[in-house]
Structures are given as structure tokens and as C-alpha cells.
Amino acid sequence: MNSxxxxxxxxxxxxxxxxxxxTVLAHVxxxxxxxxxxxxxxxxxxxxxxxxxxAVGLWxxxxxxxxxxxxxxxxxxxxxxxxxxxxxxxxxxAVELGIALSAVILGALILGAIRLPLAAALVxxxxxxxxxxxxxxxxxxxxxxxxxxxxxxVIATGLLHAVGIGIGLIxxxxxxxxxxxxxxxxxxxxxVMAGGLFFLWSALA
Amino acid sequence: xxxxxxxxxxxxxxxxxAHLVNSGLGPFYNGTLHLLLSPGDLLAVLAVSLLAGQSGKxxxxxxxxxxxxxWGGAALAGLALGMAAGLGSVQVAxxxxxxxxxxxGIQLPPAVxxxxxxxxxxxxGLENAAAFAAGDSGPVAVAGAAAAVxxxxxLITASAVSLRAAWTRIALRVGGSWIAAIGMxxxxxxxxxxx
Numbered sequence: 001m002n003s004x005x006x007x008x009x010x011x012x013x014x015x016x017x018x019x020x021x022x023t024v025l026a027h028v029x030x031x032x033x034x035x036x037x038x039x040x041x042x043x044x045x046x047x048x049x050x051x052x053x054x055a056v057g058l059w060x061x062x063x064x065x066x067x068x069x070x071x072x073x074x075x076x077x078x079x080x081x082x083x084x085x086x087x088x089x090x091x092x093x094a095v096e097l098g099i100a101l102s103a104v105i106l107g108a109l110i111l112g113a114i115r116l117p118l119a120a121a122l123v124x125x126x127x128x129x130x131x132x133x134x135x136x137x138x139x140x141x142x143x144x145x146x147x148x149x150x151x152x153x154v155i156a157t158g159l160l161h162a163v164g165i166g167i168g169l170i171x172x173x174x175x176x177x178x179x180x181x182x183x184x185x186x187x188x189x190x191x192v193m194a195g196g197l198f199f200l201w202s203a204l205a
Numbered sequence: 206x207x208x209x210x211x212x213x214x215x216x217x218x219x220x221x222x223a224h225l226v227n228s229g230l231g232p233f234y235n236g237t238l239h240l241l242l243s244p245g246d247l248l249a250v251l252a253v254s255l256l257a258g259q260s261g262k263x264x265x266x267x268x269x270x271x272x273x274x275x276w277g278g279a280a281l282a283g284l285a286l287g288m289a290a291g292l293g294s295v296q297v298a299x300x301x302x303x304x305x306x307x308x309x310g311i312q313l314p315p316a317v318x319x320x321x322x323x324x325x326x327x328x329x330g331l332e333n334a335a336a337f338a339a340g341d342s343g344p345v346a347v348a349g350a351a352a353a354v355x356x357x358x359x360l361i362t363a364s365a366v367s368l369r370a371a372w373t374r375i376a377l378r379v380g381g382s383w384i385a386a387i388g389m390x391x392x393x394x395x396x397x398x399x400x
């Protein structure tokens with residue numbers, strides 16, 4: 001068997017270097033798209049958060065103008081403030097309890113068709129929003145495109161409020177002598193409250 | 206001399222770290238595309254334009270002049286002086302301020318609106334100077350980006366000024382609250398060191 005002629009080591013080394021794969025920095029749903037989608041999916045990934053955010057829209061629709069749009073304006077700002085606290089490492093006590101209580105209380109307010117003064121309604125919603133934001137802030141994963149993550153996060157939150165407002169508009173559906181729309185809206189409050197009680201039980205267990 | 210290995214090594218592909226996206230249409234459009242693909246800069250243009258539109262026609266005219274001129278001027282100055290601005294926290298603070306002003310339905314006097322637009326343009330222009338320095342046609346690319354700022358500002362302010370229906374004015378203020386919320390989250394990321 002004939003042996004092959006020797007190849008200079010430097011040539012082998014050079015060829016190996018030339019063929020070596022470079023680190024691939026692109027990923028599916030990487031930097032940009034991944035950041036947006038990750039932020040967008042965060043608020044809708046937990047039913048406790050979804051319940052409360054939809055409930056804000058429902059309650060706003062029940063209270064009517066100007067609460068119908070002031071509550072969804074206040075919630076994202078206060079939630080982002082909570083997110084800021086969470087990202088900064090500021091501790092808040094009983095966050096999970098606060099989140100569960102937000103669904104219970106908002107559900108009860110809708111069920112009872114309770115009309116608080118506007119300032120009080122803003123305080124209630126703003127206070128609970130801080131708990132939701134803090135929970136999200138502590139769970140946010142680094143390595144994403146921060147700006148796109150934040151945009152996705154806020155848009156998803158706003159859309160959840162819009163869903164609540166959309167559902168809440170059934171109140172204008174005056175059917176039958178017992179005002180079916182108004183009753184149906186109050187009925188959604190019972191669903192929110194029941195969900196909140198479940199999460200409250202889970203938080204305490 | 207190991208010429209072949211050296212030649213092979215010289216042809217090694219290396220990751221490109223250029224900041225300007227190549228549009229294939231020349232440096233002017235590279236600059237335009239750079240702006241259109243920078244969500245932080247776009248959000249600032251949106252925030253200034255919404256506030257200017259909310260503040261009325263006179264304020265909108267001031268903002269439409271001040272924002273692109275300050276943006277382009279600052280980018281050119283940063284390019285000439287080789288500045289690496291590092292103004293991320295100022296950008297975020299401005300974004301929160303602009304968002305809160307829109308959400309609160311504040312109408313600014315034209316001179317104040319113009320100054321705020323100029324400050325925003327200045328900060329964002331300086332922050333982007335390093336990106337334009339990566340190419341060899343920096344000033345032309347800056348012109349492309351500033352032109353994009355001008356067109357976007359004109360379009361958004363014109364739309365915002367012409368809003369009449371109550372629900373559209375409310376939608377504008379909701380948009381402002383979203384911008385402020387995004388700014389606050391960005392501040393959180395910055396404080397965490399990952400923004």
C-alpha cells in the first residue's frame with residue numbers, strides 16, 4: 001500500500017481554520033422578533049393576570065365615561081411602574097396574594113355593579129397594577145431586545161383591556177324587561193371573582 | 206513561507222459589525238432604513254409627534270421643524286467629533302415625559318413644544334452618530350435618517366392635529382400611556398443593566 005505524500009501542518013491548520021464554522025448569532029425568534037413576541041406573550045401567559053386585566057376593561061365599561069378609558073390608561077402606567085420596581089430588585093410583600101385579590105375584588109365590584117368615585121377606582125386599579133407589574137418585572141428574562149420586549153408587553157396588556165371593554169359593551173344590550181346586557185356583564189364579574197378565589201386559594205395553600 | 210495557509214486565513218469570513226443596514230439603494234436610503242428599523246428612535250418620533258399634534262397646529266409646525274433639524278444636526282456633530290454619546294437613560298427619561306404629557310392630555314405652547322422636540326432630536330441624533338460613523342458615507346446617511354424623521358413627524362402630527370372625534374382623542378391619550386409605560390419598563394431594564 002502506497003503512503004500519501006506528507007502535507008505541511010501549516011496548510012492543514014489554515015484549511016481547518018478556513019472551514020471552521022463561525023458562531024451563529026441569529027436564532028429563530030431571536031433578538032428582534034423574539035423580543036417582541038416574548039414581551040407580548042408574557043401578560044397573556046398567566047390566567048391570573050389575564051383575568052385581572054380583562055376585569056379592568058369590564059369594570060371600566062360598567063362605570064362608563066370617563067372611567068372606561070381612564071382605567072386602561074392608568075393600569076399600564078402603574079403596571080410598568082411595578083415592572084420597574086421588579087426589574088430594579090425592589091421587594092414587594094405578598095405579590096401573588098395581591099394578584100389573586102385583584103381578580104377577587106375587581107370581580108366583586110363588577111358583580112355588585114359598585115360605582116366607586118373615579119379617584120377611588122383609579123387608586124384600586126393602580127394599586128393592583130403595581131402587583132401585576134412587579135410579578136412580571138421579576139420574571140422578565142434578560143437577553144431580549146429590551147425595547148421590543150417592552151413594546152410587546154404593553155401592547156398585550158392594552159389589548160387585554162380592550163377585550164374587557166369589548167365584552168363590557170354588552171351592557172348596552174337592553175334586552176327584555178330585566179336588562180339582559182347589564183345582568184350578563186355582572187355575570188362576567190362572578191366568573192372573574194371565582195377565578196380570583198381559585199388563585200387566592202392557590203396562593204395561600 | 207506558508208503562503209497558502211496565510212492566504213486561506215486572510216479569506217476567513219468574519220462577523221460584520223456594521224450598524225447601518227444595507228438597503229442596496231445607497232447611503233441615503235441606508236440612513237432612512239436605519240431609522241425605520243430602530244424601534245427606540247421611532248417611538249421617540251411617535252411620542253413627539255403625538256404630543257405636538259395634541260398641542261395644536263402652531264406647536265406641530267415647530268416640532269416638525271425642530272425635531273428633524275436637531276436630529277440631523279446632532280448626528281452630524283457627533284459624527285464630526287467622533288462622539289459615543291451613551292445617552293440611553295436620557296432617551297428613556299424623555300420618552301416617559303413625552304408619554305405622560307400625551308396621556309395627561311397636556312397642550313404645550315409652541316415654543317415649549319419646539320424646545321422639547323429639539324431636545325429629543327438632539328439626544329437621539331447624538332446617540333445614533335456612532336452608527337453612521339461605521340459607514341464611509343456618514344453625512345449622506347444622516348441626511349437620509351433626518352429626512353425619514355421629517356416625513357414621519359409631518360405625517361403623524363398632521364394626523365394627530367386633524368383628530369376631531371372624542372374617541373380618537375382618547376385613543377391618542379391611551380397611546381401616550383402606552384409610550385410612558387414602555388419608557389418605564391425600559392428604565393427598569395437600564396437599571397438592571399440589560400437595557
